[in-house]
Amino acid sequence: MPRSLRIAIGGIHIESSTFSPHLSTASDFEVTRGDALTARYAWLSPLAPWAAEIEWVPLVHARALPGGAVDAAAYDAWSAEILDGLARAGTLDGVLLDIHGAMSVVGRDDAEGDLVTAIRSVIGPEPFVSAAMDLHGNVSPVLFAGCDLLTCYRTAPHVDVWETRERAARNLVDALRRGQRPHKALVHVPVLLPGEMTSTRVEPARGLYGRIAEVEARDGVIDVAIWIGFAWADQPRCRGAVVATGTDAAAATEAARELGEQFWAAREEFTFVAPTGPMDECLDTALVAVADPARRPFFISDSGDNPGAGGADDVTFALSRLLARPEIRDGSVRAVFASLVDPEAVAQVADRSPGTPVEVPVGGRIDPRDPGPLPLAGVLEAVAEDPDGGRCVSIRVGGLSVFVTSRRMQYRQLASYARLGVAVDEVDLVVVKIGYLEPELFDAAGDWLLALTPGGVDQDLERLPYAHLVRPIFPLDRDFVADLTVATR
Structure with missing residues (x-):
């Protein structure tokens, strides 16, 4: 019988437009804690076989309809509650982050990166952290560094939300059972597109996301994820991304490189999903x-x-x-x-x-x-x-x-x-x-x-007053050679 594992669950889930005058406050969020939080996840009630012999430790989860930037006081309160819960939890093997990935907080440029950095300051470098995200989120270098496993939805409209969360949890459990920290590879793709140009109902997104199953099935690969990024925030982290994780460093690197290049090659093919x-x-x-x-x-x-x-x-x-x-x-x-x-x-x-x-x-x-x-x-x-x-x-x-x-x-x-x-x-x-x-x-x-x-x-991104994106970026810029360097850890 494998030894019992202890995994904490929590997160803050919202996408936030920095171009919207709306301020997302605590009253906009649905907040769950304790048994109500663990009850959200089908694999915990009743326990799926792979989730057995694990102590799942609920922290807090706050979720809201997308809106404007989040009030700093609300974010600080939930972040503090997550950190306090981790500190009181004792020894943990892992943390499952249930987040969106495009949260903007007043005064911060990388809210999820800040959150995972704070989490690491409490739990230290040893526990594994797995993040489940929306494909319209952003993967900053800080978030990539702080997580051991990252995955995101593979459909838009999003019909695989709960499947993605379970995959993030199961990947975490499997990695902990193996006792091997996954190898990670990240390619940032300098593309910024509205979701309405990237529905997986139509090409090229359908074909791009359709390749995930094939690439993920390769020896040495655990998971491959493609982020379109979030077009309505003016932050350096906003751009496309591909992340691959694996038990083999070369396999993960090749998977990220291959899909990153395919994403970039398809950039001119993305069009609106309706006239x-x-x-x-x-x-x-x-x-x-x-x-x-x-x-x-x-x-x-x-x-x-x-x-x-x-x-x-x-x-x-x-x-x-x-x-x-x-x-x-x-x-x-x-x-x-x-x-x-x-x-x-x-x-x-x-x-x-x-x-x-x-x-x-x-x-x-x-x-x-x-x-x-x-x-x-x-x-x-x-x-x-x-x-x-x-x-x-x-x-x-x-x-x-x-x-x-x-x-x-x-x-x-x-x-x-x-x-x-x-x-x-x-x-x-x-x-x-x-x-x-x-x-x-x-x-x-x-x-x-x-x-x-x-x-x-x-939807007409050229009408928006961007000032902080990493440039050049398509389609605001067109005549440039993309840097598709693979970052590994």
Whole structure:
């Protein structure tokens, strides 16, 4: 019988746009501790055979919808709790970090690197550290140095989140059982792309990520991971990365080099996963398309203010363009706008009876870019409690239902629409603050366009005022030879 191992679990999970005026505070996070934390992981309840004979030590896990930079006080409190838990835990063999990898904290350029450095200051160099991450995270040299194993999602949209976390845990257990610290290899790829250009539904990301299984199956390789990086933070660590870990140094190095070169070679092939254009052009197309039943419901992504990437979720630009269309104002076209966060507006109207005329300014309180708060005059259509958005209302203006929420949320599941009385398959047009369509919406859509709208996660990266990236970097720079040096440990 192998000896019992002791492994601590914790982390802080958020991606943060430094271009968004939203400040992510403690109230934005769902925090789990103790038995509730270990219950999150399927392999612990009931124990999977590989996880048996291990004492899993819960620390704290804080997770939030993507947003702006994290308030330093909130980060400091959770970091201190993690460090205190490690100090009180006694002897540990390993630490499993459940993180995103693109957290920005006010005043810091490398939050996850800072966190793993602090963890090492408590546990020392001997325990193994394994990190499970989002492929839109960043792998800084500091994070790479502090972790023994790193892995990330292999799908976008992310349908392998829990599989990735289990892989990170199992790789950690296997390495500890072998008693051999893994060899690591890192290639930074000077590419910065929005996720909407890198969906694994289409090439070249589909083929690039599709090669992982083949490379990972080679002798001497434990894991291979590819990070697209996070495009909406202005930090030196933001760029693509490939990390390979293995029992054989040469095999890990070759795996990282090979996939890093393939990533770089494909840089010009990455394109948006749907046709794109300015909001008005997208509306022009949609309002013609909805005459064809096969193309309904027609979706338009209000991508620049996508809360799933860190947008404020209250930019009113796309809504203003919808309301300017006579077909929508007169009810000829049935449409939905999902959504704006505005707890003040919700509080003003939610206690009234459905069918009551209402007039209330909405949006523009967090991110006031043009046109700012928008006067909305219509009829209160529905009120509902949503597990993500809190108290929500639908205000009907002509043929348009405008969803307003008390908390930032992303309308990515059909049940969220149904709570406000909308069956998506019965409407003509849905404008949703999202980037690529998440699986339920993708399956429901008759057709789809991605509008290049303004906001804190603007898809047109050349419109963003970067000042701290490591340059040159594609596509902001094009005429350069990439440094694809493999860093090893």
